[in-house]
Amino acid sequence: MSEIDRHDEMSGLHSEPFALAVDAMGGDGGPDVVVSGLAIAADRHPGARILLVGDESRLIPLLARYPKAAAICEVRHAASSISMDMKPTAALRVRDSSLRKVMDAVAAGEAAGVVSAGNSGAMLALAKIVVKTLPGISRPAMAAISPSMKGDVVMLDLGANVACDWRNLVEFAVMGEAFAKAVLGLPAPTIGLLNVGAEELKGDEKLRQAAEILRESPLASQFHGFVEGHDITAGTTDVVVTDGFTGNVALKTGEGAMKMASGLFRKVFTSSLPGRVAYFLVRPALERMKDWLDPRRYNGAVFVGLNGVVVKSHGGTDAEGFASAVDVAMDMVTHDFNDGIRSRLLPMASLTANRSNAEPERETVA
Amino acid sequence: MSEIDRHDEMSGLHSEPFALAVDAMGGDGGPDVVVSGLAIAADRHPGARILLVGDESRLIPLLARYPKAAAICEVRHAASSISMDMKPTAALRVRDSSLRKVMDAVAAGEAAGVVSAGNSGAMLALAKIVVKTLPGISRPAMAAISPSMKGDVVMLDLGANVACDWRNLVEFAVMGEAFAKAVLGLPAPTIGLLNVGAEELKGDEKLRQAAEILRESPLASQFHGFVEGHDITAGTTDVVVTDGFTGNVALKTGEGAMKMASGLFRKVFTSSLPGRVAYFLVRPALERMKDWLDPRRYNGAVFVGLNGVVVKSHGGTDAEGFASAVDVAMDMVTHDFNDGIRSRLLPMASLTANRSNAEPERETVA
Numbered sequence: 001m002s003e004i005d006r007h008d009e010m011s012g013l014h015s016e017p018f019a020l021a022v023d024a025m026g027g028d029g030g031p032d033v034v035v036s037g038l039a040i041a042a043d044r045h046p047g048a049r050i051l052l053v054g055d056e057s058r059l060i061p062l063l064a065r066y067p068k069a070a071a072i073c074e075v076r077h078a079a080s081s082i083s084m085d086m087k088p089t090a091a092l093r094v095r096d097s098s099l100r101k102v103m104d105a106v107a108a109g110e111a112a113g114v115v116s117a118g119n120s121g122a123m124l125a126l127a128k129i130v131v132k133t134l135p136g137i138s139r140p141a142m143a144a145i146s147p148s149m150k151g152d153v154v155m156l157d158l159g160a161n162v163a164c165d166w167r168n169l170v171e172f173a174v175m176g177e178a179f180a181k182a183v184l185g186l187p188a189p190t191i192g193l194l195n196v197g198a199e200e201l202k203g204d205e206k207l208r209q210a211a212e213i214l215r216e217s218p219l220a221s222q223f224h225g226f227v228e229g230h231d232i233t234a235g236t237t238d239v240v241v242t243d244g245f246t247g248n249v250a251l252k253t254g255e256g257a258m259k260m261a262s263g264l265f266r267k268v269f270t271s272s273l274p275g276r277v278a279y280f281l282v283r284p285a286l287e288r289m290k291d292w293l294d295p296r297r298y299n300g301a302v303f304v305g306l307n308g309v310v311v312k313s314h315g316g317t318d319a320e321g322f323a324s325a326v327d328v329a330m331d332m333v334t335h336d337f338n339d340g341i342r343s344r345l346l347p348m349a350s351l352t353a354n355r356s357n358a359e360p361e362r363e364t365v366a
Numbered sequence: 367m368s369e370i371d372r373h374d375e376m377s378g379l380h381s382e383p384f385a386l387a388v389d390a391m392g393g394d395g396g397p398d399v400v401v402s403g404l405a406i407a408a409d410r411h412p413g414a415r416i417l418l419v420g421d422e423s424r425l426i427p428l429l430a431r432y433p434k435a436a437a438i439c440e441v442r443h444a445a446s447s448i449s450m451d452m453k454p455t456a457a458l459r460v461r462d463s464s465l466r467k468v469m470d471a472v473a474a475g476e477a478a479g480v481v482s483a484g485n486s487g488a489m490l491a492l493a494k495i496v497v498k499t500l501p502g503i504s505r506p507a508m509a510a511i512s513p514s515m516k517g518d519v520v521m522l523d524l525g526a527n528v529a530c531d532w533r534n535l536v537e538f539a540v541m542g543e544a545f546a547k548a549v550l551g552l553p554a555p556t557i558g559l560l561n562v563g564a565e566e567l568k569g570d571e572k573l574r575q576a577a578e579i580l581r582e583s584p585l586a587s588q589f590h591g592f593v594e595g596h597d598i599t600a601g602t603t604d605v606v607v608t609d610g611f612t613g614n615v616a617l618k619t620g621e622g623a624m625k626m627a628s629g630l631f632r633k634v635f636t637s638s639l640p641g642r643v644a645y646f647l648v649r650p651a652l653e654r655m656k657d658w659l660d661p662r663r664y665n666g667a668v669f670v671g672l673n674g675v676v677v678k679s680h681g682g683t684d685a686e687g688f689a690s691a692v693d694v695a696m697d698m699v700t701h702d703f704n705d706g707i708r709s710r711l712l713p714m715a716s717l718t719a720n721r722s723n724a725e726p727e728r729e730t731v732a
Contacts (some may be wrong), residue, residue, distance in 0.1 A: 159562050162570060196525050196614040203611070204528060229618025233626040242615075245569070248562040250613050250619045252595025256619040259626030260515050260599040264658075268651040275651060278644035285634040285641055292630075349679050 013243035018074075019045075020309075020329050021102035021111035024054030025081035027315045027322075031055070034117065035062040037322025038069040044323070045072070045330050051111050053078050054098045076101060082122045084315060091122030092129060093179040099123060103130035106122045106308035109227060112308025113334045115325050117300070120312055124160055124303055134338060136345040139164075141172050142244070142262065142312075143179055146254065150235025154180045154189070156250055157244040158301060164243035166209035167352055169193065173214055174348065175304040176220065176239035178340035183298075183331045184238065191219060192227030192237035202226060210241075213351050248249025258293065299324040302332070305341070309333050384440075385411075385699050386675075386692065387468035387477035390420030391447035392484025393681045393688075397421070397729065401428045404435040410689070411438070411696050417477050419444050420464045442467060447490045447551040450681055457488030458495060465489060469496035472674035475627065479675025481691050483666070486678055490526055490669055502711040505530075506671035507538050508610070508678075511576070511664040512620065516601025520546045520555070523610040524617055524667060530609035531723055532575035533718055536561065539580055541670040542605035543588065544706035546610025549664070549697045550604065557585060558593030558603035559657060560612060568592060576607075579717050584710065624659065647691045667688040671707070675699050 022032045022038065031054055038050060049072060052059060052229040056077040078098035082091045087267060094100060099118050102125045105111040114131070116123055124140070133140055155174050173191050173333035180189035193211055195203040203226065214223040224237045229250060232240050242250065269279040278288075299321040303310040309332040313325035331337075388404065390397045397420055404416060410544045418425060422443040429436040444464035448457045460466060465484050469492045471477040480497075482489055490506070499506055509522035520542050527534060539557050544556035559577055561569040569592065577692060580589040595616060598606050608616065635645040645652075665687040669676040675698040678692035697703075 147626075149629060162562060194615060196528060196611055229620075230622030230625070232619055245562055246612055246615050249560060249595040249608075249616050253598055253616045253620045254595075254623040256596030256599035257623035258627055259596070260558040261624055261631075263515060264655050265627075265631055268648050268655060271651055274647035274650075278647040280649075281640035281644040282634050282638075285637055289630050289634060297559075344504035 017050045018051045018105065018111040019333050020113045020326065021051040021053060021105035022073075022326075023098045023102045023114070023116035023118055024059055025098040026116040027313065027317065028084070029117070029316075029318065029322075031058050031062055031356070033317065033319055033322055035059070035066050035069050035073075035348045036319035037317075037326065038073060039066040040319055040323035041326040041330075042068040042072045042351060044089055044327060045220065046093055048072050048326075048330060051075070051102070051105055053101045053105070054081070055079075070320055076105075081119055082119050084119050085123055088119075088121040088125035091119065092125055093338055100130070103127060106131050106310075111308075113311065113315060113329045115311045115320060115322075115329045117313035117315050117317060117325070119315075120272050122134060123310070123312055123313075127303055127306050127310045131308045134305050134307055134341060136342070136349070137171050137175070137305040139168055139171070140303050141168075141175060142247075142301050143176060144251065144301040145183065146251065147233070147293060148233050148235030151238075152184055152298070153232060153235055153237070154184065154239045155232065155251060156239075156241060156304065157245055158248050159244045159248035160303065161244040162248075163245070164206070166206040166213065166355070169206065169210035169241055169243070170213050170217075170348065170352060171305065171345075172241045173210070173219060173223070173239065174344045175341055176241055177219060178337055178344065179302065179332070180238050181340055182335035182337045183328055186238055188222055189238035190224050191224050191241060192224045192231060194232075194240055194242035195226035195228065198226050200229065209355065213355075215350070216351055218347050281315050298328060300328075302328060304337075307338070382414060384417045384471065385414045386437075386481055387417040387419060387471035388470045388692075388693050389447075389464045389480070389482035389484055390418050390425055391444065391464040392482040392681065393679065394450070395483070395682075395684065395688075397424050397428055399683065399685055400408065401425070401432050401435050401439075401686055401694065402685035404439060405432040405681075406592050406685055406689035407692040407696075408434040408438045410642075410693060414438050414692075414696060415440070416455050417442055417468070417471055418493060419467045419471070420447065421445075440666045442471075450485050452485055452488055454485075454487040454491035457485065458491055465492055466496065472497050472676075477674075479677065479695045481677045481679060481688075481695050483679035483681050483683060483688060483691070484669075485681075489676070489678055493672050493676045494670055497674045497676060500671050500673055500707060502708070502715070503537050503541070503671040504533055505537070506541075506669050507534075507541060507668050508667050509542060509595035510596070510617065510667040511549065512617065513659060514601030517604075518664070519598060519603070520550065520551055520605045521598065521603055521613055522605075522607060522670065523613050525610045525614035526669065527610040528613070528614075530572070532572040532579065532721070534581050535572065535576035535607055535609070536583075536714070536718060537671065537711075538607045539576070539585060539589070539605065540710045541707055542607055543585060544703055544710065545668065545670055545698070546604050547706060548701035548703040549694055552604055554588050555604035556588050556590050557605045557607060558590045558597060560598075560606055560608035560616070561592035561594065564592050564594060579714070579721075583714050584718055664694060668694060670703075673704070675703060 052073040141157035142160040300313040311329040507523035508526040666679040677695040
């Protein structure tokens with residue numbers, strides 16, 4: 001059937017059987033983490049119906065140990081699985097992998113979305129070929145949520161597209177806004193384009209073109225303009241849009257800096273006896289801070305711009321983290337994430353139709 | 367005289383009169399901060415001779431208040447100055463600005479280097495046109511030092527070149543290595559190319575080309591290969607090389623994350639009475655941590671790849687910070703920073719001579 005038919009059917013899918021198809025074999029923890037994660041998810045989404053795909057001989061006994069998970073899951077056997085280090089091109093050739101079968105379930109309209117803790121590259125490649133790109137979107141993107149001083153911020157692209165043009169950036173803005181609405185529950189998320197300065201002339205032509213289009217678009221009132229690296233944690237905007245290379249580096253650089261900071265703080269409390277005493281005095285506050293920064297709150301990343309919801313749980317996550325990934329997927333399904341994108345894309349088409357996509361040299365910033 | 371003559375003359379300059387030409391009018395603090403900063407610098411570099419350029423009527427009385435600074439400074443009058451927000455193109459037309467005159471002093475061989483807390487864009491534009499690019503370098507870059515868990519790390523480019531090719535990246539590696547030797551005093555600094563993954567196939571063609579050249583170059587034993595965002599604060603390598611767009615975003619994102627972390631940590635100590643008690647217990651450790659992270663330790667950025675040392679102090683710095691910028695400049699002058707670059711470039715020329723500079727699409731990373 002045509003893509004249009006399929007996703008029109010899908011947009012109603014959250015009211016039908018399988019909300020999600022879950023890859024039981026992905027991630028470092030394998031089925032044990034996935035199934036125990038689903039037991040936690042079952043408490044939060046008692047109505048959910050999960051198609052659990054993987055090695056039956058391992059899943060049946062596991063579900064017996066987790067009745068809560070068993071209550072919402074139906075098992076589908078998959079004879080093989082995609083290893084974490086398999087090249088995407090190789091993964092595409094494995095027809096009976098659990099990752100392939102969850103994608104097939106979405107393509108067939110059996111499930112509205114996918115959750116896997118498996119190989120990101122294989123996941124994106126399979127999603128593009130099996131689930132397919134949303135009509136009107138030129139390239140899917142990888143989005144994630146990171147903390148800021150003003151609340152959570154949606155960042156995309158984080159590496160699905162290492163090189164982008166202005167059209168991609170505009171589409172990322174549309175998808176990021178819909179994601180912030182569906183998952184963060186913001187009524188009118190603000191959007192910033194990541195650049196090396198806030199001035200209109202900074203950065204390169206594709207950034208200026210994307211900004212110009214967004215200023216003329218239905219998102220104009222939510223478009224803040226250019227933001228800089230420090231604006232991400234400052235929470236200047238709810239959504240930060242950038243190309244996949246810059247986004248990937250920025251996300252990992254921010255995580256690295258936070259890790260260095262926590263390491264320094266730990267030293268403050270462990271390097272002396274008074275420090276250890278102080279630790280007990282501020283322990284509750286420190287725990288609150290830790291929870292607030294807990295990456296498991298919103299675990300992993302999401303591939304947006306596909307004919308279905310595709311959520312990537314962090315490979316090294318635990319049950320709690322996997323349950324959070326399921327939360328994100330359920331939010332996207334129940335809030336008709338893709339409908340939000342479609343309704344935005346329609347009026348924008350005219351704005352982008354007659355523009356060339358040539359890209360001159362970037363200007364210097366210093 | 368030709369560039370070659372000039373810099374051959376310059377390489378010996380640190381033994382001649384003016385070590386540095388200092389722009390007294392740049393920065394938010396103006397001459398007061400600059401002159402009091404030079405008073406601090408005078409203690410650390412008693413032998414240094416400084417050409418202090420700016421408004422005589424303000425500098426003479428200030429130097430009378432700071433005899434230590436007066437002892438190492440000679441004043442040269444400049445009738446005008448470049449404002450912090452003046453466009454580089456406009457700044458180039460002002461012939462009698464203090465910023466122009468410090469650059470002229472280096473071009474004339476009167477001084478080996480420049481320190482200014484002024485307008486970065488104007489500084490880069492004037493340096494390129496007056497001091498000129500080092501022979502064998504296609505484009506100057508902006509470098510800075512940032513803290514990591516293993517010690518200080520040199521990052522470049524931070525925005526002088528928003529778009530770069532493999533040739534620029536290779537030259538940045540050469541200049542970053544020389545900078546780490548001269549300023550951090552490392553005998554054999556390790557070098558990493560910032561990318562979205564450590565695997566050889568990640569990123570785009572210009573990154574793979576640059577890596578290939580560095581592996582064949584005299585820097586091969588110090589070249590670590592690709593590094594990711596989190597490697598910057600992990601201190602995986604002593605030098606991190608990237609294009610000016612990514613470097614600018616990464617630097618500001620890391621600073622933003624550290625700022626958020628300190629804000630959260632402050633809250634731990636101020637949100638409760640036990641917290642305030644705890645604060646007094648760990649105050650010494652906190653102070654040590656603050657000093658260690660103090661941006662004034664190495665203040666501002668450096669423009670490398672020019673026929674002289676060009677150091678940009680942060681515009682909002684205080685006297686201590688300006689003195690640190692002078693330290694950096696003095697280190698670069700006394701350690702023949704540019705000779706270090708020249709000696710590396712020579713054997714590399716053959717490696718880069720026969721390569722095209724075409725750049726295909728980047729690969730996806732996810």
